[in-house]
Amino acid sequence: MKRRSLLSLAVLGPLLSGCSGADVQPLTFANRLHIPPLAPSEIDPDGFRSFALNLQPGKNGTWGINGDHLGPTVRVKRGERVRMAVTNRLPEATTLHWHGMRLPARMDGGPHQSIESGATWTPQWTVDQPAATTWFHPHPHGKTATHVYRGLAGLFLVDEPGGPALPSDYGVDDIPLIVQDKILDNGRLVTGPVDNGTFGLLGDTIMINGTIDPYVEVTTTQVRFRLLNASNTRVYRIGFADNRTFHVVGGDAGLLREPAPADRVKISPGERIEIVAAFSPGETVVLNSIGENRRDANDPEEDDFELLKVVAAASLKPSKPLPRALGGPAPVIPPPGARVRRFALSGSEINGRDMDMNRIDEVVPAGAVEIWEIDNTTYAHNFHIHEVAFTILDINGEPPPAYLAGPKDTVFLKKHADVRLAVRFGRHTDPVTPYMYHCHLLRHEDKGMMGQFVIVDPGTEHLIPRTIPTGHHHHG
Numbered sequence: 001m002k003r004r005s006l007l008s009l010a011v012l013g014p015l016l017s018g019c020s021g022a023d024v025q026p027l028t029f030a031n032r033l034h035i036p037p038l039a040p041s042e043i044d045p046d047g048f049r050s051f052a053l054n055l056q057p058g059k060n061g062t063w064g065i066n067g068d069h070l071g072p073t074v075r076v077k078r079g080e081r082v083r084m085a086v087t088n089r090l091p092e093a094t095t096l097h098w099h100g101m102r103l104p105a106r107m108d109g110g111p112h113q114s115i116e117s118g119a120t121w122t123p124q125w126t127v128d129q130p131a132a133t134t135w136f137h138p139h140p141h142g143k144t145a146t147h148v149y150r151g152l153a154g155l156f157l158v159d160e161p162g163g164p165a166l167p168s169d170y171g172v173d174d175i176p177l178i179v180q181d182k183i184l185d186n187g188r189l190v191t192g193p194v195d196n197g198t199f200g201l202l203g204d205t206i207m208i209n210g211t212i213d214p215y216v217e218v219t220t221t222q223v224r225f226r227l228l229n230a231s232n233t234r235v236y237r238i239g240f241a242d243n244r245t246f247h248v249v250g251g252d253a254g255l256l257r258e259p260a261p262a263d264r265v266k267i268s269p270g271e272r273i274e275i276v277a278a279f280s281p282g283e284t285v286v287l288n289s290i291g292e293n294r295r296d297a298n299d300p301e302e303d304d305f306e307l308l309k310v311v312a313a314a315s316l317k318p319s320k321p322l323p324r325a326l327g328g329p330a331p332v333i334p335p336p337g338a339r340v341r342r343f344a345l346s347g348s349e350i351n352g353r354d355m356d357m358n359r360i361d362e363v364v365p366a367g368a369v370e371i372w373e374i375d376n377t378t379y380a381h382n383f384h385i386h387e388v389a390f391t392i393l394d395i396n397g398e399p400p401p402a403y404l405a406g407p408k409d410t411v412f413l414k415k416h417a418d419v420r421l422a423v424r425f426g427r428h429t430d431p432v433t434p435y436m437y438h439c440h441l442l443r444h445e446d447k448g449m450m451g452q453f454v455i456v457d458p459g460t461e462h463l464i465p466r467t468i469p470t471g472h473h474h475h476g
Contacts (some may be wrong), residue, residue, distance in 0.1 A: 004057070005028075005276070005350055005434075007419070008242060010193050014122060014188050018422060019033055019115060019178055024437050027213050027306050027309075027386065029213055029215040029286075029308075029309035030213050030215075031070055031174075031211050031212065031213050031214050031215070032211075032214070032215065032217075032218040033208060033209055033211050033214040033215065034180055034210050034211045034214075035171040035175070035176070035209065035441050036070060036071065036072055036073045036074050036075070036154065036155065036178070036209060036415060038052050038071075038072060038073050038075055038170060039053070039066070039071075039072035039073060039074045039075075039402065040076075042373075043325075046183075047081060048081045048082060048083040048124055049073075049080050049081065049082050049083070049211075050082075050083045050084075050085065051083070051084050051085070052064050052066075052085045052087070052349050053065050053066060053072075053085070053086045053087070053136075054087045054089055054155075055086065055087065055089060055090050055093075055094060055096070055115075055138075056089040056090065056153060056405075057089070057090060057091070058150075058151060059191075060187055060188045060189055060250060061150065061188045061189035061191060061289050062150055062151040062189055062297045063090060063147070063150040063152050063204055064151050064152070065153075065154055068151075068179065069151040069210050070153055070154060070209065070210050071136070071150050071152070071153065071154030071239060072154055073155040073156075073157060073170070073176060073476060074153060074154065074155070074156045075126050075156075075157045075158070075159065075170070075234055076137070076156075076157070076158060076159070076476055077127070077131070077158070077159050078128065078129065078158060078159065078160045078161070079126070079127060079128070079132065079161075079183075080126070080127050080440060081124065081125070081126050081127075081320050081322050082102070082124065082125065082126075083122060083123075083124040083354065084096075084121075084122065084124070085120055085121075085122050085124050086115060086120065086121045086122070087119075087120040087121070087275025088115040088116065088117055088118065088119055088120070089117075089118070090117060091117055092117055092143075092160075093114050093115060093116050093117060094114070094115060094138045094143070094147055094152070095109050095110065095111060095113050095114055095115060095138050095139045096109045096121070096136055096137070096138060096139075096152075097109035097136065097137060097138065097139035097386075097388075098123075098134065098136050098156060099135050099136060099137060099265065099270060099384075099409075100132060100133075100134030100135065100156070100253060100272070100386075100409055101125075101127060101129070101134055101156070102129045102313075102387060102388075102389075102426050102428075103123075103179045103326040103387070104428040104430060104433075105127060105387070105428065105430045105433040105434060105435050105454070105455070106123070106430060106433050107123035107124065107125050108386055108387065108433075108435060109121075109136070109435070110139035110386065110436050111139055111140060111357065111436070112357070112433065112434065112468075114140065114355065115289055116272060120298065125441070127158060128251075128319060129158060129389075130158070130160055130253075130254040130255065130328065130329055130407070131158050131160035131163050131250075131252070131253070131254060131255060132157075132158045132250075132252070132253055132254045132255075132271045132272075132274070132407075133155065133157055133158075133226045133228065133250060133274055134155075134156040134157070134158060135155050135156055135228055135230070135272070135449045136153070136154055136156050136473070137152060137153040137230070138152045138341050139284050139325075139436075140291060141176065141227065141355070141357060142446050143445075144442050144445055144446055145194045145195055145200055145201070145232050145442035145443055145445070145446050146191060146194050146195075148230065148232060148442060149182075149191065149194050149201060149442075150181075150190075150191060151189075151210070151233050152229075152258055153180075153230045153377055155176050155226065155228060156410060157226075160376050162321065163255070163327065164255070164325070164326045164327055165320045165321075165323055165325040166224055166276065166323070166326075167220065167222055167247060167276065168317060169225070169340075172220070173218070173219075173220040173222065173224060173319065174223075174224045174226070174228070175216060175218075175224070175225050176209065176225075176226045176228070176318065177209065177224060177225050177226065177228070177287075177307075177308065178207055178208065178209050178210075178226050178230050178379045178404065179206070179207075179208055179227065179229050179230065179231060179236060179307065180203075180205030180206070180207045180230050180231050180233075181201075181202065181203065181204070181205065181206055181207070181231050181234050181265075182203040182204065182205045182206075182207055182305065183201065183203045184205055190456045192444075194232065194443070194447060195443045195447070197302050197378075197443075198379060198467060199233045199380070199441060199443060199444075200232050200233045200441065200442060200444075201232045201233060201443070202230075202233055202234060202300065202303075203222070203234075205384045206305050206306075206307060206389065207374060207401055208267070208307060208308050212441070213429060214307075214308050214309070215308065215309040215310070215445075216308060216309075216311070216312055216401060217312075217313060217475075218279055218310055218311070219247070219311065219317055220279075220316055220317045220318075220319045221279060221280075221316045221317070221319045222275050222276055222279070222319035222320075222322065223273070223276070223279065223310075224249070224274060225274070225275050225276075225277065225287075226250075226272065226296060226315065227265075227272060227273045227274070227275065228271075228272050229267045229268060229269050229270065229271050229272075229361055230269070230362065230467065231269050231324060232269065232441070232442040232443065233269060233300045233441050233443065234269070234300050234303075234378070235266060235267070235268045235269075235300045235301045235412060236267050236289040236305070236307075237265070237266050237267075237272065237291070237292055237301070237465050238264065238265055238266075238267060238273075238287065238288070238289050238307070239262075239264035239265070239287075239288065239290070239448050240263075240277070240286065240288070241285060241286040241287075241288050241306075242262075242284050242285055243263050244263065244277070244278075244285070245258065245260075245261050245262070245263050246262060246263070246275045246276060246277040246278070247250070247259035247260065247261055247262070247275065247277075247322060247400075248260040248261075248262050248265060248273060248275050248403035249274050249275065249276055249322075249326055249405065250272075250273070250314045250328070250406065251271075251272065251273060251274075251403070251406035251407060252271055252272050252275030252389075252406075252407065252408040252409045253329075253369075253389040253406070253407035253408055253409050254328050254329050254389070254406060254407040255274075255326040255327065255328035255329075255406065256326055256328045256403075256406035256465075257325065257326060257327075257330070257331075257405070257406070258324060258325055258326055258404040259322055259323075259324075259326065260401075260402035260405065261402075262275075262401075262402075262403050264290065265403055266292075266411035266412060268382040268440070268441075269411070269440045269441055269442065270380065270382065270384050270440035271382075271408075271410045272408040272424065273403070276322055277310075279312040279316065280312060280316075281310045281312060281313065281314055281315055281316050282312060282314050282422050284308050284310065284311050284312070286306055286307075286308070286309050286310070287306075287307045287308040287310060288304070288305060288306050288307055288395065289303075289304065289305045289307060289392065290304055290433035291303045291304050300380055300441070301380065302348065306328075308453070315325055320363065325397055326404050329406075329407050330389040331391040331422070332369060332389070332390060332407075332422040332423065332424045333369075333391075333422065334370070334371050334422045335369060337349050337350050337389060338369055338370055338371050338422075339354065339361065339368065339370045339372070340370070340371045340372075340373060341370060341372050342373045342375065343372065343374050343375070343383070343437075343441065343451075344375045344377055344383045345374065345375065345376045345377060345378065345383070345403060345413065346377045347378055347449075348444055348447035348448045348449045349448060349449060350437075350438075350449055350450070351397070351451075353391060353451075354447075354448030354449075355438075355448045355449070355450040355451065355452075357452075357468075358467050358468055358469075359450055359452065359466065359468075360434060360451050360453065360454055360464065360466045360467065360468060361451040361453060362437075362451065362452075362453035362454075363425070363453065363454055363456060363461045363464045364425050364454070364455050364456070364461075365424070365428045365455070365456060365457070365458035365460075365461060366428070366429050366455050366456065366457060366458060367425060367426070367427050367460070368424075368425045368458075369422065369423065369424050370422075370423050370425070371421065371422060371423070372390070372420070372421045372423050373395070373418065373419075373420050373421075374384075374411070374420075375417050375418045376413040376414070376415065376418065378415065378416075378419050379415050380412075380413065380414055380441070381413050381439045381441060381444060382410055382411060382412045382439060382441060383410065383413060383415060383419075383437065383438075383439060383440075383450070384409060384410040384437065384438060384440040385409055385410075385423065385435075385436075385437045386409075386435035386436045386437065387408040387425065387428070387435045387455070388405055388409060388423050388424060388425050388426070389408070389409060389423075389424055390407070390408055390409065390421040390422060390423040391405075391407065391408070391421070391422045392404055392405070392408065392411060392419060392420075392421060393419075393420040393421060393422055394419065394420050395416060395417060395418075395419045396417055396419075406473050408424060410440055419420065425455055426455065427455075428455060429455050429456050429457050430455065430456075431456050431460070431464045431465075432454070432468050432469075433454070434452035434453060434454050434455055434468065435450070435452070435454070435455070436450055436452055436453075437450070437451050437452075437453065438450035438451065
């Protein structure tokens with residue numbers, strides 16, 4: 001099993017000197033897991049809950065949001081009106097995309113909502129979606145891989161009043177786990193090879209919430225872990241070293257209908273999985289990732305990693321029993337005659353074309369339910385659609401595993417795999433501001449594996465221009 005150096009960019013920044021990702025050492029689980037703080041907010045006079053997010057340079061080559069590396073966790077309730085003051089204090093333009101949020105295209109934070117250095121962008125919207133673990137990260141065209149890798153990412157949690165009795169005490173029995181791989185050289189983050197090779201950067205140093213060599217102490221008999229793969233490329237197969245069974249309770253876009261037992265889950269860049277695991281007093285167990293495909297050099301699935309040691313207290317507070325029903329959204333069911341759109345992934349292209357910021361590739365009527373067929377004709381990719389929630393109908397003609405049955409916005413495709421998705425689109429219309437669909441292996445996205453779609457009033461699809469003005473929505 002590969003093992004990683006002792007380091008924490010988020011907590012132990014001053015101690016980075018002398019550490020190197022090339023110097024592989026056994027893990028000692030010496031660092032307490034950093035829990036990203038909850039972002040403070042205020043209620044504005046007009047009733048909006050307001051957050052301030054400052055994108056800023058950090059230490060040792062990192063960038064962060066309200067800090068040196070990564071960002072705070074934003075937590076809101078369904079039905080709230082939220083406003084984000086996003087200030088760019090970096091030396092170059094960037095964006096901030098709300099990955100998994102159902103919101104108007106102008107507020108989405110894609111490559112068209114560029115924020116110049118020194119400028120502030122203030123998107124606002126009403127949170128109108130089920131409870132979910134979403135997140136935020138930059139989305140500048142051609143530079144997403146570098147900006148995310150340097151540390152610009154954070155969780156965005158949506159709670160729904162009256163939801164199921166799941167562990168929800170943030171940082172105690174409701175613990176975020178942001179998984180990333182990095183390359184270090186003499187204590188500094190190496191950013192040069194982010195876009196090299198077939199897949200881009202594959203780091204040899206694993207960080208959880210910005211902490212290397214981490215452990216976490218748990219004090220309850222059941223703990224909810226919110227897993228986010230915020231790596232550029234790596235695909236993890238996460239479980240416990242003793243192969244214990246846990247329960248998956250949520251996916252990208254919300255809770256499942258009922259808990260799904262599993263002993264290992266695959267999670268590709270951009271995906272989120274919520275699990276609930278049970279612990280006994282005084283025990284320790286290691287959360288790890290076991291590679292699946294060992295035949296291809298530098299395959300994003302091939303490596304083994306130890307991730308986190310979980311240490312249970314000698315006395316644990318009893319948790320409520322896991323609900324049998326979670327109340328997650330019903331599966332998306334395509335109506336008879338649903339529109340079918342087909343997308344072939346090859347190299348860095350979708351349907352034989354590279355991304356063009358001024359081209360609208362698809363026009364979708366508001367509220368539509370469609371079938372999207374994704375055919376991966378080459379090496380591993382995944383596929384993310386902005387704004388939507390979808391149900392995986394099948395993977396290579398077979399139903400997905402139970403833990404992938406819930407609402408999603410990102411799906412992994414092995415080499416030469418194909419998937420069919422039942423996609424439900426929202427009702428925010430804008431004929432000139434696009435949403436994106438793309439591979440979330442960030443080198444592929446940056447090199448052009450991305451397309452654009454607009455959502456419009458039903459019946460007006462044929463009236464919509466397929467080009468948009470250069471520089472549309474630029475925040476200077």
